Amino acid sequence: MKKAILFIATAAFAFNSCKKDEAPEITNVSTERKSLLIDFTATWCCPCGSSLGIYHDVLHKYPNKVITFALHASNDPFYNQDAYWHWANIYDVQGIPSYVCDNQKVLWGYVMPDLHLDTTHFHEIIHTTTAQNPPVCGIGIAKTISGSTMTIKTKTVFFGETSGNFNLGVYVVEDGLVYTQNCSDDSTHNSVFRECVTDADGAGILLSSGAVSKGKTFDKTFTYNIPSGYVANNLHVIAVIYKMGSDPKPLEILNVNRN
Numbered sequence: 001m002k003k004a005i006l007f008i009a010t011a012a013f014a015f016n017s018c019k020k021d022e023a024p025e026i027t028n029v030s031t032e033r034k035s036l037l038i039d040f041t042a043t044w045c046c047p048c049g050s051s052l053g054i055y056h057d058v059l060h061k062y063p064n065k066v067i068t069f070a071l072h073a074s075n076d077p078f079y080n081q082d083a084y085w086h087w088a089n090i091y092d093v094q095g096i097p098s099y100v101c102d103n104q105k106v107l108w109g110y111v112m113p114d115l116h117l118d119t120t121h122f123h124e125i126i127h128t129t130t131a132q133n134p135p136v137c138g139i140g141i142a143k144t145i146s147g148s149t150m151t152i153k154t155k156t157v158f159f160g161e162t163s164g165n166f167n168l169g170v171y172v173v174e175d176g177l178v179y180t181q182n183c184s185d186d187s188t189h190n191s192v193f194r195e196c197v198t199d200a201d202g203a204g205i206l207l208s209s210g211a212v213s214k215g216k217t218f219d220k221t222f223t224y225n226i227p228s229g230y231v232a233n234n235l236h237v238i239a240v241i242y243k244m245g246s247d248p249k250p251l252e253i254l255n256v257n258r259n
Contacts, residue, residue: 026155028257029140033132035125036240036256037068038087040098042076048097049184055099058122065130067256069173069193069238077179078192086201090249101125103253134159139168139239141259145232150224152197154239155217156207163211166254167242169204170197170222173258176234194230197222197237204242 039055041048059066071087072078073096087093091100099106102125140155152170175190198205207218226232237259242250 024142024144026140026142026153028142028259029155029157030138030255030257031134031159032065032138033130033135034064034256035062035066035102035129036253037066037102038091038100039068039070040073040084040088040093040096040100041070042073042096043078043179043181043189044075045073045096046183049181049186051097052181052184052186054119058119058126061123062126062130066126067238067258069171069191070189071193078177078189080193080195082201083193083196086203102129103250136160136162136243136254137166137241139241139255139257141237141239141257143237143259145226145235148226148228148232150226150232150235150237152222152224152237154220154222156220156241158212158214158216161212161214164251165209165244166207166212167204167244167250168198168207168218168220169202169240169242170220171195171202171238171240172197172224173236173238174230174234175236176231191236191238194235195224197224203248204240207241 037058059068070078071080071084073084074081087100091105093100093105099122101122104125106122106125137156137158140157142153144151150172154168154170156168171193172195173191174194175192177189177192178187179189180187181189196202208216226235238256240256241254243252243254245251
C-alpha cells in the first residue's frame with residue numbers, strides 16, 4: 001500500500017513538473033483597443049537621444065494603452081536588419097528618429113529638418129484608436145521559459161462579425177539593455193526589438209481569411225529558442241493583429257498586447 005501511495009505521489013509530481021514548462025492559460029485577452037507605437041532609432045543618433053523626452057512623455061500619458069517596440073538602425077548593437085527594413089520600407093522611413101503610431105507616420109528627423117514631431121497629432125491618433133469600444137478583436141499572450149526555450153501561446157477573440165484577411169504578428173522584445181545613447185543621459189533601452197517569431201521579417205502569419213463570426217477564437221502556440229547573450233527574464237512578447245490588403249502595408253492594426 002505504501003508503495004502504491006509513493007508511486008501515485010511521484011507520478012503527480014512528475015506531471016506537475018511537466019506542466020511548469022508549458023505556457024500557462026491565457027487570462028489577459030485585451031478587451032480594450034491599444035495603440036502600437038514603432039520607434040525607429042539608433043544609439044549613435046543624437047536627435048534620437050534628444051527626442052526621448054517626448055517619446056517617454058507619450059508613454060507616461062497613456063499607461064497601459066500604448067504598446068511600443070524600438071527598431072534600431074544599422075551600425076547599432078541592437079540592429080535587426082530584416083525587421084528594420086521590413087517596417088522601414090512599408091512606412092517609407094527615410095531617416096531617424098521616426099515614429100509610426102497605429103499605421104500612421106509621425107516623423108521628426110535630422111535628415112528631414114522640415115518634418116517635426118507633432119505631439120498634437122500623436123495624441124489625436126492615440127485618442128481615436130483607444131476610443132474604439134469594443135474593438136474588433138482582442139489578443140492575449142502567455143509565455144514560459146525553460147532553459148533556452150520560450151513557449152508562447154496567443155489567443156485572439158473577435159468581438160463582432162467581420163471579414164477580411166487577418167494576420168498575427170508575434171515579436172520578442174528585450175528590456176533593460178544598457179548602452180550609451182548619444183545626446184541623452186538615459187542609457188537604458190527598453191522594448192528593443194529582438195526577433196519576429198511568426199516569420200522572418202515582421203508581416204506575421206495568416207490567422208483567418210474571409211468571414212469571421214462574433215466570438216470566434218483562434219489559439220496559436222509558438223516555440224522560440226533564446227540566443228545566448230539575451231537575458232531571459234527581460235524578454236517579453238508583443239502580439240499584433242493586422243487586417244491586410246493586397247499591399248504589404250496593413251490596412252489597419254486591429255489590436256496589440258504585451259505580456
